[in-house]
Amino acid sequence: MSHTATTSHETGGKNPGAHPIVGHLVPTWLLVFVGTALLMLTAITVAVRYIDIGEFNIVVALGVALVKAILVCLFFMHLRWDRSFNTLVFIVSVVLVLLMMAFLIMDTRQYYDSQFDGNAPNVESTLQANAPGAPVARFKPYSP
Amino acid sequence: MTTLQSQPNHAADAHGTDGAHDGAHGSAEHAKYPFLQHHFDTPYHQFDSAKLGMWLFLATEVLFFGGLFVAYAVLRNRFPEVFSYSSHYLDTIMGGINTCVLILSSLTMALAVRFAQTNRRTGLIICLILTFMGAVGFMVIKYFEYSHKIHDNLVWGTTFYVPPHDAIGEAETKELSVAPTTSITLNPVNPAVFAVPTLAPIPAVDASAIKQASRAPVGLATPTQMAHAEGLPTGEHDPSFAHPATHLVDKKMPANSHLFFAIYYAMTGLHGVHVLAGMVVIGWLLKRAIRGDFSSDYFTPVDVGGLYWHIVDLIWIFLFPLFYLIH
Amino acid sequence: MTTINISQPLDTAARPDNYITHTRGFMSWALTLDHKRIGVMYLVSVLSSFFVGGVFAMLVRTELLTPGQTIPGVTADVYNHFFTLHGAIMVFLVIIPSIPAALGNFVMPIMLGAKDVAFPRLNLFSYYLWIFGALFTVSSLLLGGFDTGWTFYTPYSTTTPAGGVIPALTGVFILGFSSIFTGLNFIVTVHKLRPPGMTWFRMPLFLWAIYATAIIQVLATPVLGITLLLLIVERAFNIGIFDPSMGGDPVLFQHFFWFYSHPAVYIMILPAMGIISELISVHAHRHIFGYRFIALSSIAIAIFSFLVWGHHMFISGQSPLLNTLFSLISFSVAIPSAVKVFNWMSTLYKGNIVLNTPMLYALAFLVLFTIGGLTGIHLATLNTDVHLHDTYFVVAHFHYVMMGSALIGMIGGLHHWWPKITGRMYNENLGRIGCIIVFIGFNVTFFTQFFLGSQGMPRRYYDYQPEYQIYHVISTIGSYIMASGFFLTAYYLLASLFGGARAPANPWGGRSLEWQCASPPPFDNFATQPRVGDCYDFSAIRWDDKEQGYVVDPALDPTTNPRLAAKNSH
Numbered sequence A: 001m002s003h004t005a006t007t008s009h010e011t012g013g014k015n016p017g018a019h020p021i022v023g024h025l026v027p028t029w030l031l032v033f034v035g036t037a038l039l040m041l042t043a044i045t046v047a048v049r050y051i052d053i054g055e056f057n058i059v060v061a062l063g064v065a066l067v068k069a070i071l072v073c074l075f076f077m078h079l080r081w082d083r084s085f086n087t088l089v090f091i092v093s094v095v096l097v098l099l100m101m102a103f104l105i106m107d108t109r110q111y112y113d114s115q116f117d118g119n120a121p122n123v124e125s126t127l128q129a130n131a132p133g134a135p136v137a138r139f140k141p142y143s144p
Numbered sequence B: 001m002t003t004l005q006s007q008p009n010h011a012a013d014a015h016g017t018d019g020a021h022d023g024a025h026g027s028a029e030h031a032k033y034p035f036l037q038h039h040f041d042t043p044y045h046q047f048d049s050a051k052l053g054m055w056l057f058l059a060t061e062v063l064f065f066g067g068l069f070v071a072y073a074v075l076r077n078r079f080p081e082v083f084s085y086s087s088h089y090l091d092t093i094m095g096g097i098n099t100c101v102l103i104l105s106s107l108t109m110a111l112a113v114r115f116a117q118t119n120r121r122t123g124l125i126i127c128l129i130l131t132f133m134g135a136v137g138f139m140v141i142k143y144f145e146y147s148h149k150i151h152d153n154l155v156w157g158t159t160f161y162v163p164p165h166d167a168i169g170e171a172e173t174k175e176l177s178v179a180p181t182t183s184i185t186l187n188p189v190n191p192a193v194f195a196v197p198t199l200a201p202i203p204a205v206d207a208s209a210i211k212q213a214s215r216a217p218v219g220l221a222t223p224t225q226m227a228h229a230e231g232l233p234t235g236e237h238d239p240s241f242a243h244p245a246t247h248l249v250d251k252k253m254p255a256n257s258h259l260f261f262a263i264y265y266a267m268t269g270l271h272g273v274h275v276l277a278g279m280v281v282i283g284w285l286l287k288r289a290i291r292g293d294f295s296s297d298y299f300t301p302v303d304v305g306g307l308y309w310h311i312v313d314l315i316w317i318f319l320f321p322l323f324y325l326i327h
Numbered sequence C: 001m002t003t004i005n006i007s008q009p010l011d012t013a014a015r016p017d018n019y020i021t022h023t024r025g026f027m028s029w030a031l032t033l034d035h036k037r038i039g040v041m042y043l044v045s046v047l048s049s050f051f052v053g054g055v056f057a058m059l060v061r062t063e064l065l066t067p068g069q070t071i072p073g074v075t076a077d078v079y080n081h082f083f084t085l086h087g088a089i090m091v092f093l094v095i096i097p098s099i100p101a102a103l104g105n106f107v108m109p110i111m112l113g114a115k116d117v118a119f120p121r122l123n124l125f126s127y128y129l130w131i132f133g134a135l136f137t138v139s140s141l142l143l144g145g146f147d148t149g150w151t152f153y154t155p156y157s158t159t160t161p162a163g164g165v166i167p168a169l170t171g172v173f174i175l176g177f178s179s180i181f182t183g184l185n186f187i188v189t190v191h192k193l194r195p196p197g198m199t200w201f202r203m204p205l206f207l208w209a210i211y212a213t214a215i216i217q218v219l220a221t222p223v224l225g226i227t228l229l230l231l232i233v234e235r236a237f238n239i240g241i242f243d244p245s246m247g248g249d250p251v252l253f254q255h256f257f258w259f260y261s262h263p264a265v266y267i268m269i270l271p272a273m274g275i276i277s278e279l280i281s282v283h284a285h286r287h288i289f290g291y292r293f294i295a296l297s298s299i300a301i302a303i304f305s306f307l308v309w310g311h312h313m314f315i316s317g318q319s320p321l322l323n324t325l326f327s328l329i330s331f332s333v334a335i336p337s338a339v340k341v342f343n344w345m346s347t348l349y350k351g352n353i354v355l356n357t358p359m360l361y362a363l364a365f366l367v368l369f370t371i372g373g374l375t376g377i378h379l380a381t382l383n384t385d386v387h388l389h390d391t392y393f394v395v396a397h398f399h400y401v402m403m404g405s406a407l408i409g410m411i412g413g414l415h416h417w418w419p420k421i422t423g424r425m426y427n428e429n430l431g432r433i434g435c436i437i438v439f440i441g442f443n444v445t446f447f448t449q450f451f452l453g454s455q456g457m458p459r460r461y462y463d464y465q466p467e468y469q470i471y472h473v474i475s476t477i478g479s480y481i482m483a484s485g486f487f488l489t490a491y492y493l494l495a496s497l498f499g500g501a502r503a504p505a506n507p508w509g510g511r512s513l514e515w516q517c518a519s520p521p522p523f524d525n526f527a528t529q530p531r532v533g534d535c536y537d538f539s540a541i542r543w544d545d546k547e548q549g550y551v552v553d554p555a556l557d558p559t560t561n562p563r564l565a566a567k568n569s570h
């Protein structure tokens, strides 16, 4: 991980015209290739939208998006040649989002069924809906 | 912690850790590279630090948007029918074109970095201009999408309930007793205190004239309930009036469809703000590129600004399927 | 740079040219990129905010002296504004930036042996973000105030008639970014600016703590940002995501909020723990016990802190499944915290303890943090929390950890580094008296609240049953005692600026790098790269009468005396 290793082909500014002294030089053909691949993947994912494959629609759409994202990260954002710590930082942030998402979906799925629209049972009979400060009764009580 | 070795081996230490700076380089480097800041040893040291800083910032961006993605997931999980129904109101073709525009501008940004690295100023300037135009194009298309939706009253929150004037009769509009669409009004909660411009409807009646019960506990009363408490007709016995949250033009629309549009505007809106910020960044890079600031020795701003632009693209890559490609 | 000349004197002689005198004039401070000046500006701003927050605290306590109205004119509604402002100012303006941004900015690069933080301009920008955030938050007072509590729970916060909610939210949003940029800067600094010899496991524990804090700042604060943004939008435009009457979900807001705010409590406590590690080893003149354990427990805490947010929502409607999970994980946070406490105790054991002001603060921290942490365990227990949630028990708990630990740690650190920052010594006896008064006042105020809470007095209430009054009176008296202690502290610290004795470079016998530069430090910290050794090895430190401070004796130092090194390795 020392910088002599990561910059082995970048010869310390001795040849500044041809090579940057820092960073990685990505060949043009590779960038254009990745760009084309991204456009094609977009076309594919749009096309799949018009086919009904049920549950798999979202799987395909997100799968394609994931591939596109990885391409952008690796090549446009140079992660392929960059320090692995930068990749780690990025992955940790994504993992945290996924963690929060998982916990919240787990939680909300459980309590939505116990949530009901309007007042708790018996509140309506004990409270006059028109009393000042009283909660307002909803039109449709929750029915499972 | 073991006791110290007799003499710390500097070279080994510096290289054993991730690039802690290597004191061997000295003022010679600083004389050679005017852009090198005093607390960095080499251009590489400075570049490397800037990159780590940017990646950390990108991580914060991921988490910033992450909150919205989580909200999206929770809402979609709760109201799957809303999402699959309402997404048909979005224009997949427009969204697809926008995706391509962003991808192309990402490509030109990546090329711009390459041109900067290889000392090709003209190429750099052209690529930055193309990237900038991509950003403009994206915003223009987005503008058309938004304005189309707003025209159809496919907006967020309570405003969603309001039918456009031409869709239903004059009498019905009046009956619903809400203000016309997208008027900038005071927050209905407390018009008196702080003038918050809002797109929410206010009841046609003076807010203070609404009976307490219809407002308290505040927040639990929908406009329909307010009307109900007022003794105004609410249309609740009308079979076509499926739910207070139903968009009146499309009576098949499931309840709570406004939430789809709320999260749609929240996410694409925040993304749009990031595109605007990206335009500022690219404009600044362009100015410096024209001035000739960048070279193979020093292109850190281009690289780092590019990373920002790519993350904007990256987020859109996920927004697009999540909103436009729901079956 | 690779060989060290033993006879080369350390760069510690007080010089007329230091960071304070280097340049002059208002603009030289306002536009400074020097981390030391930015740290001092933060310090002044944070301490002023502490004063403002303290005034509101006194108002709250005084109002609670009797049931019903006590202070003329303070109605229940006004009272709500008071405690909200008190909480928001103390949390967002004082405790979160206090140690990292103020003390951390000052000492962190010096301790590391760097010339500055990685991004000096970003550092200044963070400071101005802090200023703007503070202005927005406080301006809410003029725009109708806000009465939501510092937690901004929906749907109350989206519907309260108070007009200052949106400005306050905006202010906290901006403060969040200030905190993010500080954290980002520190992470890069620790990674990239360590000088030769400063390996990860040679870093002072304060730096480990600051580093762990910075991780949380960077990873948690954006979620607060988006939450507040959604809340602003919700309040201004009624988008309904958090509004139950529109199909939204208020519990979602709480999830979002605590996803940030539980890690945020570790943003507050971790740096204080770092300070305590320094104080205890330096003032007990003993090598820190279990260096690696303390260092890695900071990282462990940072990681765990992301997994326990739900313990604030046990009775908010969170599902039993997650309640159980979060309760379980919350218990496990106690482990790394206890690891630290035990290591500090072991460091003290047979140490050469000097009971000066920083040490007294460190000891106070140990007591108060233990109480605070253990009551956290009570609260993390599901069935107990049903009774204790939203009572004064919670108030007591978090004051023990936030004020009794985080703030006391910060004040201890302030005393520890005061000679370094200002170049002056404060009055040691007044310092000790001040610390003792604060400690007594604190316990009188908040220990009482444990009784109050366990007997059922809810928090944030204006009025109460007469049987609670005796506790409220005791608590209020305690708060007056504490306030007098703080005034005394402020007095002698300020007085030291004018009449204090000149501070030597190393008044306490510390070994980390900040004690190897002059007091106050020169503009560029070190004229020559300092020598990095084991910063907890005090064997080579001896008192020097001429210096009136401690010096490193090369003859006693294994890094410079090969004979000693050979002996040590056996």
Ligand code: HEM
Binding pocket: C151, C265, C266, C268, C269, C311, C312, C330, C331, C333, C334, C337, C372, C373, C374, C375, C376, C377, C379, C380, C381, C385, C388, C389, C390, C394, C397, C398, C401, C402, C406
């Ligand atoms: C040993 C570790 C800790 C545990 C297990 C713990 C546990 C808890 C629990 C379960 C609650 C919720 C109580 C309720 O609302 O019913 C709570 C509240 C709180 N804790 Fe802790 N805690 C710990 C350490 C800390 C630390 C170190 C801090 C701050 C520096 C802190 C600050 C707070 C705050 C501010 C609240 C109240 C938030 C509010 O509702 O306004 N805690 N703690």
Ligand SMILES: [Cu+2]
Binding pocket: C261, C262, C265, C308, C309, C311, C312
């Ligand atoms: Cu917590």
